[in-house]
Each structure stands twice: as structure tokens, then as C-alpha cells.
Amino acid sequence: MIGASALFLNSTFPTSAGAEEAGPDVLVNMSALAPSLWLAVPAFGLCMFGSWATARRLQNRKYRQSTRLLQRRFDKEIRLLDSAIDQHSIVSIADRDGNFIKVNKNFEDAFGYSNDDLAGQSISVLYDMAEDGTDMADVTGNADPQCSFSEVHHAVSSGKVWSGEQTLRRANGELIYVMSTVLPHFDDDGNHVQTVSLRSDITQKRTSEIQRQLTRMLDELQDEVFLYEVDTLNISYLNKSALARCDWTVEDVVGKTIADTSRGFSIPAFRQHVAPLMDGSRDVVSIETRHEKGPVEVKTRIFTDPSGKKVFLSVLRDTSERKELQVVKMDTMARVSHELRTPLTSIKGALRLIQSGVAGKLTPELQGMIDIAARNSDRLLLMVDDILILEKMNANKAKFEMQKTNLKAFLQDAVSINQGFGDELGVRFVMDDVPGQPMISGNSDRLMQVMTNLMSNAAKYSPKGTDVRVGIEDKDDNWRVYVTDFGPGVPESARATIFDSFTQFAAADGTTRSGTGLGLQICRKIVDLHDGRISFRSEPGKQTTFYFDLPKLSTPPDLVVVSTANQARSAQTGRSTEKSDLVRKA
Numbered sequence: 001m002i003g004a005s006a007l008f009l010n011s012t013f014p015t016s017a018g019a020e021e022a023g024p025d026v027l028v029n030m031s032a033l034a035p036s037l038w039l040a041v042p043a044f045g046l047c048m049f050g051s052w053a054t055a056r057r058l059q060n061r062k063y064r065q066s067t068r069l070l071q072r073r074f075d076k077e078i079r080l081l082d083s084a085i086d087q088h089s090i091v092s093i094a095d096r097d098g099n100f101i102k103v104n105k106n107f108e109d110a111f112g113y114s115n116d117d118l119a120g121q122s123i124s125v126l127y128d129m130a131e132d133g134t135d136m137a138d139v140t141g142n143a144d145p146q147c148s149f150s151e152v153h154h155a156v157s158s159g160k161v162w163s164g165e166q167t168l169r170r171a172n173g174e175l176i177y178v179m180s181t182v183l184p185h186f187d188d189d190g191n192h193v194q195t196v197s198l199r200s201d202i203t204q205k206r207t208s209e210i211q212r213q214l215t216r217m218l219d220e221l222q223d224e225v226f227l228y229e230v231d232t233l234n235i236s237y238l239n240k241s242a243l244a245r246c247d248w249t250v251e252d253v254v255g256k257t258i259a260d261t262s263r264g265f266s267i268p269a270f271r272q273h274v275a276p277l278m279d280g281s282r283d284v285v286s287i288e289t290r291h292e293k294g295p296v297e298v299k300t301r302i303f304t305d306p307s308g309k310k311v312f313l314s315v316l317r318d319t320s321e322r323k324e325l326q327v328v329k330m331d332t333m334a335r336v337s338h339e340l341r342t343p344l345t346s347i348k349g350a351l352r353l354i355q356s357g358v359a360g361k362l363t364p365e366l367q368g369m370i371d372i373a374a375r376n377s378d379r380l381l382l383m384v385d386d387i388l389i390l391e392k393m394n395a396n397k398a399k400f401e402m403q404k405t406n407l408k409a410f411l412q413d414a415v416s417i418n419q420g421f422g423d424e425l426g427v428r429f430v431m432d433d434v435p436g437q438p439m440i441s442g443n444s445d446r447l448m449q450v451m452t453n454l455m456s457n458a459a460k461y462s463p464k465g466t467d468v469r470v471g472i473e474d475k476d477d478n479w480r481v482y483v484t485d486f487g488p489g490v491p492e493s494a495r496a497t498i499f500d501s502f503t504q505f506a507a508a509d510g511t512t513r514s515g516t517g518l519g520l521q522i523c524r525k526i527v528d529l530h531d532g533r534i535s536f537r538s539e540p541g542k543q544t545t546f547y548f549d550l551p552k553l554s555t556p557p558d559l560v561v562v563s564t565a566n567q568a569r570s571a572q573t574g575r576s577t578e579k580s581d582l583v584r585k586a
Contacts, residue, residue, distance in 0.1 A: 088106075089198045089199065090110050090111075090197075090198070090200065090201065091103065091198055092123070092196075092197045093194055093195070093197075094123055094195045095193070096191075096195070098122050098123045098195070099120055100118040100120065101119075101194070102115060103118060110199075110201055111168075111170050111176065112170045112172055113171050117171070123149060123153075124149045125169075126169055127148065127169065152182055156182050156183070157192055159192070161183050162180070162181070163181045164180060165177065165178070165180070165202070166179075166180050175203070176201060176203050177203045177206040178199040178200060178203075179199065180197060180198070181197070181198045182195060182197045183196045219240045223315050223317050224238075224241040224315070224316040224317070225237070225238065225241070225242055225313070225314075225315055226314040226316065227303070227305070227311050228257065228311060228312050229309070229312075230312055232257070233257040234255075234256070234257055235256045235257060235260075235261075236311060238253055242261075245291070245293060245316070258314075269533075272533065273285060273287060273300075274312065276537060277301065282537060283301060284299055285535075286298065286299045286495075294319075294320045295319045295320055295323050296316050296317060296318055298314055298315070299314070299315050331391075334387060337384040337391075338388070340380070341385075344377060344380055344384060345381065351373055354370050355371070355374060383518070389522060390521060393522070393526075393529070400442075400446055400529055400530075401443060402441045403441070403442070404439060404441060404553060405440050405442045405444055406438070406439055407440060408434045408438060410444060410448070411431060411470060411471070414448060414452070417448070418451075418452055421455075421456055422455075422459045422468065425459045425464065426464035427458075427464065427465075427467070427468055429467075430469050430470070431470050432470065432471030433471070438472050438474075438479045439552070439553040440479060440530075440551065442530050446526045446529075446530075447526065449522070449523075450523045451470075451481070451483070454483040454546045455468065457520075457546070458483050458544075459485075461487035461544070462485045462487045463486070467486070468483065468484065468485050469482075469484045470483050475549055478532070478552060479549070481548055482546070484543055484544070486543045487543075488540065489538040489539060489542065489543070489544050490538040498536070499520045499521055499534070523548070531551055532548055532551065533549045534547070534548040
């Protein structure tokens with residue numbers, strides 16, 4: 001159309017030279033064409049506008065097509081990004097108050113919660129919180145206080161993006177280490193409406209790092225370290241010293257339990273030994289026993305590993321050298337005691353005769369001196385007897401004739417025998433109710449020696465006017481005999497050595513009572529020879545309970561068991577004796 005108009009104009013308007021040559025006739029024709037020319041100008045404009053409109057429509061159509069293409073591409077990329085984040089990150093969305101709105105599948109798998117479990121709950125359930133709702137970041141192992149829930153929530157509420165490492169709790173209570181990025185979302189008016197948290201699980205990395213550091217330290221210890229699960233007793237770690245004792249390599253540990261570390265290991269006895277750890281009454285339990293490679297001392301406590309799982313931590317120490325020194329010490333003391341016993345007996349007899357007035361009436365001053373000498377001779381003779389008894393037990397020379405014994409009647413006798421000593425100290429022995437008819441196979445004389453020692457110790461450590469309670473408890477396969485006083489208690493520093501020879505300690509009130517330091521060692525030896533176990537629990541300033549467990553009677557009542565040296569050795573190792581000397585009662 002534009003080309004046609006140009007042609008029309010070119011043909012209607014000749015050049016000036018042509019016009020001059022055309023003469024008057026031509027001019028007359030051009031005047032006649034003037035109306036057509038004025039019509040051509042608007043037509044030309046309309047043609048131009050139509051062309052522009054057409055081009056504009058084509059351009060808009062192309063723009064819309066490009067926009068739709070870009071939008072589809074953008075949406076695809078967003079979906080791809082969302083899918084990547086959802087598949088590889090632990091995602092949770094919370095409202096402005098920190099309450100869960102939605103979590104993804106990775107979150108459910110990592111923390112053990114479902115969307116339904118968390119709906120409306122505060123994110124603080126992932127953190128360790130005190131009963132009053134305050135943060136306990138130090139309990140979770142967070143070195144940085146910014147990891148606490150309140151600090152993170154405050155940061156995002158202020159419009160800041162928070163990023164860092166956190167130690168959180170799974171639904172089952174185990175720890176999980178995560179790297180977190182927490183992003184706040186605000187509406188057009190600047191109001192905080194949601195919080196999006198993106199996390200990645202770094203537990204394995206952190207645990208491996210901690211485990212490597214712990215392993216490097218423990219491997220250098222001379223003491224043997226055993227880590228094993230509380231429930232299954234499966235071993236998770238042995239240090240180099242422990243591996244050497246078991247003659248294992250690191251690969252050999254896989255699939256082993258703590259019971260595999262010794263041929264004489266008894267799982268029921270072990271469970272009984274660690275019972276105070278499980279009920280929280282003790283932080284650590286200790287036992288001396290005999291391994292195939294020699295005598296050992298084992299201290300066990302409950303430990304939380306880097307993953308938050310509860311495990312037993314046992315530290316075993318070879319006591320061969322210490323035992324050798326104790327044997328030398330006891331041999332020396334025994335030889336001296338043998339030499340001292342005869343003259344001491346003579347001295348004691350002479351003093352008793354003087355006290356009785358055989359040598360004539362004594363002045364009050366001399367009588368007081370004789371009484372002091374008599375009491376000290378009694379004490380020296382008692383110490384000599386204790387040393388000789390202990391020497392026999394250590395040498396496995398002590399033979400106990402075991403008979404059917406009713407512990408209820410035995411306990412009544414113990415209260416009656418020891419009440420006089422309690423009266424001197426202003427303490428009353430009270431017997432608690434006894435369940436049923438508790439029967440054991442034991443030596444009453446030796447067990448009475450144990451009761452007398454425990455009851456006299458309780459009386460010495462009890463305030464005047466208080467009671468010392470004695471009784472019996474049913475403990476599955478055992479009867480537990482206990483003595484409870486309400487004195488100052490046993491200090492923490494003395495608990496590990498309280499059953500050692502020549503051990504005397506100041507009670508929690510700082511006062512040391514008189515004694516030979518051998519009584520509890522003798523008690524333990526006697527209980528060991530009965531295949532039993534002696535221990536204690538103490539709350540300083542409140543009460544202390546010493547107790548010993550004895551197996552319930554399983555031997556037919558018409559048999560008497562005579563303990564042999566082989567039985568004594570088996571009792572020390574914690575193993576039951578398969579064969580015992582049985583003799584008919586007369």
C-alpha cells in the first residue's frame with residue numbers, strides 16, 4: 001500500500017520541467033485532481049497506523065510466547081530446586097512463635113517424629129530444656145550458647161538469617177548433630193509470618209571425630225578400658241591394653257559381648273553388681289576379682305557416648321603387683337602376730353587377775369591404770385586375731401562348715417548379742433519385718449562375725465539416741481541382709497578403698513572412730529566364701545546402709561557343704577564351683 005501511494009504521487013506530480021512543457025491544459029488537470037490528493041494523505045496515515053498495529057500485535061504475541069517460555073523454565077527450575085532441597089536437606093516450617101507447621105520426610109527419618117506428632121508443637125522439643133523451660137545448651141554439648149532455642153528464635157524474629165552447628169535431640173532421646181540454616185519469612189507489611197529451617201545431618205562426621213580423639217587418648221592408657229552397651233552388653237570399644245588381655249585384634253571385637261572377655265564371666269552376677277548404677281544409687285561400682293591372667297580390680301560406671309547412647313565404661317587394673325605387696329605385708333604381720341599372741345594372752349590374764357583383787361586391794365589411781373592396760377590388751381589381742389584370721393582366708397586355709405540357716409532367727413540372735421554394745425553408745429538396734437522364712441546354706445559363726453562388725457560400726461557412727469535398723473530383703477535369687485545407720489555417712493574419697501586391709505577413714509563429720517582397719521576386709525572374705533557379695537550405699541549427712549547378699553538355699557536340707565580351698569578360689573573369681581564336698585549331717 002505504501003508503494004502504491006508513492007507511485008501515485010510520482011505519476012500525478014511531474015517535475016517542474018515537465019509542467020512547464022505541459023502547458024495550461026496539464027495544470028487544469030492537476031487542479032481537478034486536488035480532491036483526490038487530499039484523500040490520499042489520510043489513507044496513507046491509515047496505512048501507516050495499520051502497519052504499526054500489525055507489527056505491535058506480532059511483537060506482543062512474540063513477547064507473550066517468550067514470557068510463557070521463561071515462566072515454564074523458571075517454574076521447572078524452582079521445582080527442581082525444591083526437589084533437590086527436599087531430597088537432600090532436613091526441612092521444617094514453623095510459624096512466627098516457633099511452632100511446627102510442616103516437616104519433610106527427611107526430618108521424620110532423622111528425628112523420629114511424624115508431621116502429626118509435631119503439629120502445633122514448639123521447635124524447643126528438639127532442644128534440651130529445663131523443667132522451667134529455660135535452655136540447657138551445656139547439657140547437649142553445645143559449646144556456643146547461640147545454639148540454644150531462645151537465641152535462634154530471637155535472631156530470626158529480628159529478621160536475621162541464623163546459621164551454625166547444633167546438637168539436638170531425636171524422639172528417642174539420642175543426640176543428633178546438624179548444620180542448620182534458619183531463614184525468616186516476612187509478608188509485604190514486614191510482619192514475621194514463618195520460619196524455614198534447612199538442616200544437614202553431620203552426626204557421623206562429628207561422632208567419628210570425637211571417637212578418634214577419644215580413641216587416641218584411651219589407647220595410651222596402661223589401664224584397660226572396655227565400652228559396651230547397657231542392654232545387650234555388646235562391645236563397642238576396647239583400648240590396646242584391653243585387646244592385649246583378651247588376645248584380640250580390633251577385628252576380633254566385632255560381634256563380641258563383655259561376657260566373652262573371660263571364661264568365668266557370669267551375666268546374672270554382673271547385672272547384680274551394676275544394679276546400683278541402674279537405679280542411680282551409685283555413680284561407680286568396684287570389684288576385685290580374678291581373671292585368667294591374674295587378679296584385677298574393675299571399676300564400672302554408666303557413660304553417655306557421642307551419639308547419646310548409654311554404655312557401660314569399665315576400667316580394669318592389674319592388681320598382681322599390689323597383691324604381691326599385700327601378701328608380703330600380711331605374711332610379715334602374721335608372723336609378728338603369731339609371736340605376739342602368746343605373750344599378749346599372758347598379759348591379758350595377769351591384768352584380769354589383778355583387776356579381780358587376787359594381788360590385793362588396789363588404790364583408785366592404780367585401778368584406773370590397770371583398767372586402761374586391760375582395755376588396750378584386749379584391743380591388741382583382737383587385732384592379732386583379726387590378722388591371723390585374714391591370713392588364713394588369704395591363704396585359702398579357712399574351711400567353713402555350711403549348714404541350713406534361718407536368717408530370721410540368725411538376725412534376732414545378732415540383735416540380742418550386740419544390744420549391749422549399742423547400750424554403751426546410746427544406740428538401739430531395731431529389727432525390721434522379715435519376709436517369710438529366709439533360708440540359706442552358711443556358717444552361722446562366721447556370718448555372726450560379719451553382722452557384729454557391721455552393727456558395731458553402725459553404732460559407733462550413729463548419734464546418741466538414734467536407731468540402727470537391721471533387716472532382710474528378697475532379691476530374686478538372693479537374700480539381702482542390711483544394717484542401716486543415720487550417721488554422717490561415708491565420704492566419697494573413701495568409697496573405693498573401704499574394703500581394703502588396714503583402711504581407716506574419717507567419716508563425713510571429720511571424726512575417725514577406733515578400729516583395726518581389718519574388719520570390713522574380713523567381712524568381705526567371709527561373704528565371698530559364702531558365694532555372696534557385700535557392698536554399701538551412703539548419703540552423707542543422712543544415712544548409710546551396709547548389706548550383703550547370700551544365695552537362697554538350694555541344697556537339700558539333709559546335706560552339709562564343706563567349703564574347700566577350690567571353693568574359696570572359685571568364689572574369688574566369681575565362678576560357681578561345679579563340684580563340692582558333700583557330707584551327710586550326723
